Amino acid sequence: xxxxxxxxxxxxxxxxxxxxxxxxxxxxxxxxxxxxxxxxxxxxxxxxxxxxxxxxxxxxxxxxxxxxxxxxxxxxxxxxxxxxxxxxxxxxxxxxxxxxxxxxxxxxxxxxxxxxxxxxxxxxxxxxxxxxxxxxxxxxxxxxxxxxxxxxxxxxxxxxxxxxxxxxxxxxxxxxxxxxxxxxxxxxxxxxx
Amino acid sequence: xxxxxxxxxxxxxxxxxxxxxxxxxxxxxxxxxxxxxxxxxxxxxxxxxxxxxxxxxxxxxxxxxxxxxxxxxxxxxxxxxxxxxxxxxxxxxxxxxxxxxxxxxxxxxxxxxxxxxxxxxxxxxxxxxxxxxxxxxxxxxxxxxxxxxxxxxxxxxxxxxxxxxxxxxxxxxxxxxxxxxxxxxxxxxxxxx
Numbered sequence: 001x002x003x004x005x006x007x008x009x010x011x012x013x014x015x016x017x018x019x020x021x022x023x024x025x026x027x028x029x030x031x032x033x034x035x036x037x038x039x040x041x042x043x044x045x046x047x048x049x050x051x052x053x054x055x056x057x058x059x060x061x062x063x064x065x066x067x068x069x070x071x072x073x074x075x076x077x078x079x080x081x082x083x084x085x086x087x088x089x090x091x092x093x094x095x096x097x098x099x100x101x102x103x104x105x106x107x108x109x110x111x112x113x114x115x116x117x118x119x120x121x122x123x124x125x126x127x128x129x130x131x132x133x134x135x136x137x138x139x140x141x142x143x144x145x146x147x148x149x150x151x152x153x154x155x156x157x158x159x160x161x162x163x164x165x166x167x168x169x170x171x172x173x174x175x176x177x178x179x180x181x182x183x184x185x186x187x188x189x190x191x192x193x
Numbered sequence: 194x195x196x197x198x199x200x201x202x203x204x205x206x207x208x209x210x211x212x213x214x215x216x217x218x219x220x221x222x223x224x225x226x227x228x229x230x231x232x233x234x235x236x237x238x239x240x241x242x243x244x245x246x247x248x249x250x251x252x253x254x255x256x257x258x259x260x261x262x263x264x265x266x267x268x269x270x271x272x273x274x275x276x277x278x279x280x281x282x283x284x285x286x287x288x289x290x291x292x293x294x295x296x297x298x299x300x301x302x303x304x305x306x307x308x309x310x311x312x313x314x315x316x317x318x319x320x321x322x323x324x325x326x327x328x329x330x331x332x333x334x335x336x337x338x339x340x341x342x343x344x345x346x347x348x349x350x351x352x353x354x355x356x357x358x359x360x361x362x363x364x365x366x367x368x369x370x371x372x373x374x375x376x377x378x379x380x381x382x383x384x385x386x
Contacts, residue, residue, distance in 0.1 A: 023303070024306070028270065028271055028273070028303060029268050029303075030259065030262070030269045030270070030271065032260075032263035032267075032268070033263065035263075058252040059251040059271065060271075062252060063255060063259050066225055066228065066256050067225075067259075070225035070229060074225075075223065075224060076223045076225055076256075077222050078220070078222075078252065078253075080221070109221075110222075113217070113222040
C-alpha cells in the first residue's frame with residue numbers, strides 16, 4: 001500500500017534495528033482518513049474470504065480493525081489484555097508474552113462474541129514476533145471459529161511472526177512489510193505486482 | 194440519539210443500580226455502523242465548536258472517538274493508561290482513579306500531540322464519576338490547549354461526572370443519558386427537543 005509506505009517514510013522514524021516509531025499517525029496520534037483507507041485496503045484484500053467478523057487486540061489495533069469491519073459490514077471484537085488469571089464464566093483466555101513490555105498477559109474474550117463456525121479476520125497494527133496474533137488464533141479456534149486471515153498494517157518481516165503464521169498455513173496480508181530497520185533507515189520488502 | 198437509546202434497550206442489560214452492560218455493541222463486540230452514526234452525531238453537535246482534534250482514553254473510547262474525528266476531519270489522540278510513574282521526556286502525566294478497577298493509573302500523553310492553543314474535544318464511551326474526563330482535561334490544559342467539549346456515548350447522570358463537568362463550565366454532550374438503573378431496568382433522562 002504505497003500511500004501507507006510513503007506516510008511511514010515521511011512521518012515514521014526508525015530508532016534502531018528493532019523499533020519503528022509511527023505514533024504520529026497510527027498508534028498514539030491517529031489519522032482517521034488514513035485508517036479509513038487502511039480499512040478499505042484490508043476489505044479489498046479479504047473480499048473473497050467470506051469474513052463474518054473482525055477481531056483485534058486492545059488497544060492500538062482498534063482503529064484499523066474498526067475501519068476494516070465497517071468496510072466489510074461485519075462486527076468487530078476487541079480481545080482484552082488482562083493482567084490476572086481471573087477467569088469468569090463464558091470467558092476464553094490464553095497467556096501471551098509481550099516483548100514490548102517484557103511480561104505476559106492474559107488475552108481474554110467472551111466466548112459468545114466468537115460464535116462457532118464463524119470465519120474470523122484478525123487485524124492488528126503491528127506484526128513482529130506474532131505472539132499476540134498466535135494468542136488470538138488459539139482463542140478463535142478454541143471457540144470453534146475459523147481463522148480466515150491475519151492482516152497487519154505494518155510487519156517487521158525480519159522477526160519471525162509473519163513467516164511462522166504463513167508456515168502454519170494462515171493467510172497473512174501486510175500493508176507495509178518492513179525488511180530492515182536501522183537508525184533513521186527504513187527499507188520495505190519489494191512486493192510482486 | 195434515539196437509535197442508540199433503542200439499541201441500549203434492546204441489547205444492553207442493567208445488572209444492578211450501577212452497572213450497564215453494553216459489551217455486545219459498544220465496548221467488547223463493537224458495531225462499526227453504529228459507531229459511524231455516533232461519530233456523525235458528535236460531529237453535528239460540535240460542528241460550531243471549531244474542534245482541532247479529538248482526544249480519547251484507551252481503550253473503549255477509541256471506536257467512537259475515531260469516527261468522530263473522521264467526520265470532523267481532524268486527528269485523534271489516544272491517551273494511555275500507564276501503571277507506573279515512568280515519565281519520559283516530552284510526556285504529560287496525571288493520576289486518575291479508576292472506580293471500575295478500584296486502583297489509580299497514570300493517564301499519559303506525548304505533549305507534542307497536544308499543540309498549544311488547540312481546541313480539543315474529549316470523546317469517551319462512558320461518563321460516570323468523570324475521573325477519566327477530568328484527567329484528560331488536566332493534561333489538555335497543562336499543554337496549553339482549550340477543552341472545547343466533552344462527548345460521552347452514555348452517561349450515568351445519577352453519578353457526579355456530568356454535573357461536575359458542567360458546573361466547572363465545560364460543554365458536555367451525551368448521546369444516551371441514563372437517569373436510573375436497576376436489575377433489568379434502564380431509564381433515560383427526558384431531553385428537551
